[in-house]
Amino acid sequence: MKNKFAVFGNPIRQSLSPQIHQQFASQHALTISYERVLSDNTGFTSDINEFFKNGGTGCNITAPFKEPAYEMCAELTEHAKRAQAVNTLYKNDSDQLCGHNTDGGGLLRDLTTNLGLSLKDSHIIVLGAGGATRGILQPLIDQGPARITIINRTLAKAQTLANEFGDVFSIEAVAADSIPTDLPAADLLLNATSASLEAKLPVTNSAIISDNTFCYDLSYASEPTRFLQWTKECGCRHNHDGRGMLVEQAALAFTSWHKLEVSTKTLINNFEDLKAQ
Ligand code: NDP
DSSP states (O other), rough: OEEEEEEEEOTTTTTOOHHHHHHHHHHHHOOOOOEEEOOOOTTHHHHHHHHHHOOOOEEEOOOOOOHHHHHHHHHEOOHHHHOOOOOOEEEOOOOOOOEOOOHHHHHHHIIIIIIIITTTEEEEEEOOOOOHHHHOOOOOOOOOEHHHHHHHHEEEEEEHHHHTTTTOOEEEEEEOOOOOTTOOSSSEEEEEESSSGOOOOOOOOOOGOOOEEEESSSSSSSSOOOHHHHHHHHTTTTEEEEHHHHHHHHHHHHHHHHSSSOOOOHHHHHHHHHHEE
């Protein structure tokens, strides 16, 4: 019976993955175990090897181990290769470790399927140039936008990503403290920085948004994040946090392990209830 799962990270106590995967399992009357595992930089590789040696079927990886997990894999999906980071691990038929990245796919499913957004010919501004941005760029490019701008506090990191993806799309890299005055407002503004975790704003230049800009913070919280408070104060009508992305990336991981589709709508609509479980 394929039933042993886990999520590895540090910190890990806050992870809602066990509750989400248990709900998905119950949709198919599956009995699974799904645990949170606190790992550390020195022990991560052996923790993963032990997990699979002890009968683990699959695991999720969260910060800060998505890159080390990528390095461990013998086989990678195209999404994982592009992201150079994995959030989903499993073994193939030859007992080799395989890595997948469902973050970008999860974001896209939330934006396009759940929230009804079309990104064709749009101007997308991504705030931040860390691991999350690396994971979402290719799925965003695949939607056929007209323009993608990465704005980051550290310009060099935005430039590195623009160079890496330059073979498929011309991305502009901009420093957060010198946004050009002629940069048009975004159709979609994604906050992929971790500034919300410290209740900080990654930018304060309201010229990058208009009333019609669709604003999305990859972070999520019970109350609107500082970023979403700001976009609302600026008059934006469409303001969403990353709870839908979290549930959708988990659904894609579940499908890659169990080869079963799950319904996400009830979980997203009752997201606050997950914390009580
Ligand atoms: P990283 O640590 O890899 O990158 C952090 C980024 O945030 C960097 O670009 C950094 O800028 C920027 N940043 C941090 N603090 C500030 C600040 N005070 N002001 C401006 N910029 C700042 O993190 P990740 O990319 O892995 O994650 C980013 C966010 O995305 C997190 O909040 C995470 O929770 C969320 N996330 C949500 C998911 C979901 O399913 N909803 C999935 C994955 C991530 P600099 O380069 O200058 O240091």
